[in-house]
Amino acid sequence: MGVAFRDILTEFRDTVGWEALAGVAAVDAHNALYQFLSIIRQPDGTPLMDQEGRTTSHLSGILFRTANFLEKGIRPVWVFDGTPPDFKQETIEVRRAIRDRAGERWQDALERGDIAEAYKQARSSSRIDENVIGTSQELLSLLGIPCVQAPSEGEAQAAHMVEKGDAGYVVSQDYDTLLFGAPVLVRNLAVSGKRKVRGRTISVYPERILLSDVLKGLALTRSDLVRVALLVGTDFNSGIKGVGAKTALRMVQRGEFEQTMRERLPDTEWEAIMEFFLAPPATDSYSLHWNAPDREGIIRMLCDRFDFSQERIQKALDSMGAKAGQKTLDSWFS
DNA sequence: CCACGAGA
DNA sequence: TCTCGTGGG
Numbered sequence: 001m002g003v004a005f006r007d008i009l010t011e012f013r014d015t016v017g018w019e020a021l022a023g024v025a026a027v028d029a030h031n032a033l034y035q036f037l038s039i040i041r042q043p044d045g046t047p048l049m050d051q052e053g054r055t056t057s058h059l060s061g062i063l064f065r066t067a068n069f070l071e072k073g074i075r076p077v078w079v080f081d082g083t084p085p086d087f088k089q090e091t092i093e094v095r096r097a098i099r100d101r102a103g104e105r106w107q108d109a110l111e112r113g114d115i116a117e118a119y120k121q122a123r124s125s126s127r128i129d130e131n132v133i134g135t136s137q138e139l140l141s142l143l144g145i146p147c148v149q150a151p152s153e154g155e156a157q158a159a160h161m162v163e164k165g166d167a168g169y170v171v172s173q174d175y176d177t178l179l180f181g182a183p184v185l186v187r188n189l190a191v192s193g194k195r196k197v198r199g200r201t202i203s204v205y206p207e208r209i210l211l212s213d214v215l216k217g218l219a220l221t222r223s224d225l226v227r228v229a230l231l232v233g234t235d236f237n238s239g240i241k242g243v244g245a246k247t248a249l250r251m252v253q254r255g256e257f258e259q260t261m262r263e264r265l266p267d268t269e270w271e272a273i274m275e276f277f278l279a280p281p282a283t284d285s286y287s288l289h290w291n292a293p294d295r296e297g298i299i300r301m302l303c304d305r306f307d308f309s310q311e312r313i314q315k316a317l318d319s320m321g322a323k324a325g326q327k328t329l330d331s332w333f334s
Numbered sequence: 335c336c337a338c339g340a341g342a
Numbered sequence: 343t344c345t346c347g348t349g350g351g
Contacts, residue, residue, distance in 0.1 A: 040335045040350085048351040056351050057335080064336045192336065307351055312337075335350105342345085 001034075001095075002174030003229045008245040009175065012213045013187075015205040021169070021186065022073030024288070026158035028172035029078045029147075030128060033136060035173065036061030037126040044115050045106055045122025050307040058132055059139055059306060063298075066143050067316045068191045075290050077146045077167060080133065081154040085276055087236050087269070099125055142298045143320075144291030149283075153235075156180040156280035166288060169208070176235065178211050179226050179277045185209045218249065226277045227257045230265075236273045240264045293320055 040057035041047050047057040069076050084092065102124035109118035137147050150157030158170040159182035169184035170177045177185055188204045215222060231248035233239025239248075240260070251260050261270055295317050302308040 036335060038335095042349085048349095050351055054351095060350070061335050068336085190335070302351095309350080312350080315337085337350085338348090340345105340347085342343105 001235075002176050003179065003234050004232050005175040005178075005229070005245050008218065008228070008249050009209060009214060012217055013207040013209050016186070016208045018072045018074075018206065020208075021189070021206060023075065023168040024166065025069070025074050025076050025186070025189075026148075026161045026167035026170045027076045027078045028155055028158055028170060028174070028177065029080045029136070030154055031172045031174055032061070032065070032078075033058050033128050033132060034126060036065075037128065037132065038123040041119065041122055043119055044110060045118045045120075047122075050305075054306070055132070056306050056308070058136055059302060059308075062136060062139050063143070063302070063313070063316055065191075066140075066145060067319050070320050076171070077148060077161070077288055078136075078140055079148045079150055079154045079158040079161070080137070082150045082152050082157075082281075085152060085236070087273060087276075091235055099127055139298070139301060142294045142301060144293050146286070146288050146290065148286040150281075151283050152281040153180070155182075157282045158182065160280075160282035161286075164284075175209075178209065178214065179222075179229055179234070180280050181211070181222060181278075183211050185211075218253075220249075220252065223274070223278060224252050226274055227252045229277070230268070230270050230273065231257070231260065234273065234277075236276070237265070237268045237270065293317060295321075 036058045037047065037055070040061055047055045048060055050056055066076065102121045106118055106121035106125055109115075109121055140147055148157060148161070155170070155172065155174070155177040158167070158172070159177050159180035161167045162170055162182050162184055169186045170182045171186050171189050173187055175185065185208070187207050187209070189206050190204070193203055193205065211222070214220075215225065218225075220228070228245065228248045228251075230237060231239055231243055231251060232245050243251075243264075251257060261268065298317065299310060299313055302313050303310045
């Protein structure tokens with residue numbers, strides 16, 4: 001999921017403090033929701049659920065993440081996916097198959113009592129359905145956070161909003177938004193600063209990537225960067241087996257892109273994908289307004305409907321209210 | 335993921 | 343005061 005650019009971007013990732021991130025952040029909703037759904041689980045893989053068995057992991061994630069963002073002076077706008085381009089269909093089907101298989105393996109692992117495997121498979125089985133989208137938007141609306149509906153890919157819309165200056169940066173774990181032209185990408189925007197990797201916990205800091213640094217540092221145009229992506233594989237095409245980011249970069253720098261595509265990926269109609277990355281559908285019809293959280297509405301939704309603890313929710317709401325009060329509601333929630 | 339309490 | 347483990351729904 002997402003273009004595998006990590007190996008060529010290491011030197012362009014600078015860690016930044018939270019204070020440098022105050023301002024408007026365009027959140028890649030699909031990426032954030034997937035993160036919440038896959039990670040907010042019990043050790044055996046069971047997600048948070050209400051008494052009726054409806055998943056609530058994403059609601060927990062949204063609430064506390066939003067509280068933290070507002071506390072740190074970050075005003076999020078969530079950008080949701082629209083209709084994917086036709087050439088994404090194959091990827092979508094492959095992912096569905098992987099997800100379904102993971103669901104089966106999760107059950108198998110549970111029956112065997114293999115908890116670690118169960119957790120791993122459960123994560124991969126995460127699915128962002130209409131219900132997740134709907135309840136997420138409902139909660140964000142109650143929190144006073146604006147949502148933008150992308151005509152096509154959310155990452156493209158988020159990139160567009162940063163290019164326009166309506167947001168300072170895109171928040172996503174994936175690098176794809178750079179391909180869509182996002183001038184600034186921020187990753188690892190999680191509060192805890194810790195992550196479990198194979199049992200060990202390591203510290204992670206927010207990291208910022210400037211597209212201009214990447215292009216300058218690698219001596220590439222944005223089209224070239226997309227060419228590298230096409231060789232390693234994107235959401236819209238599978239790349240060349242055995243070719244990673246470093247090899248692909250070398251190929252592009254040597255001007256071997258078209259020949260390599262012709263020889264190794266003859267069935268990929270890359271011109272259309274390239275055009276999509278360079279000039280993706282995006283809309284200007286959105287309005288960004290942040291409102292004070294609707295405390296009672298949030299409690300009705302989370303506590304009355306989804307069985308959240310009233311005490312916990314009150315505390316989270318208090319932390320948001322405190323910050324809002326400091327700057328006066330009008331200037332902050334404009 | 336995040337919050338919170340226990341224990342150092 | 344900080345780290346770590348656990349529960350959250």
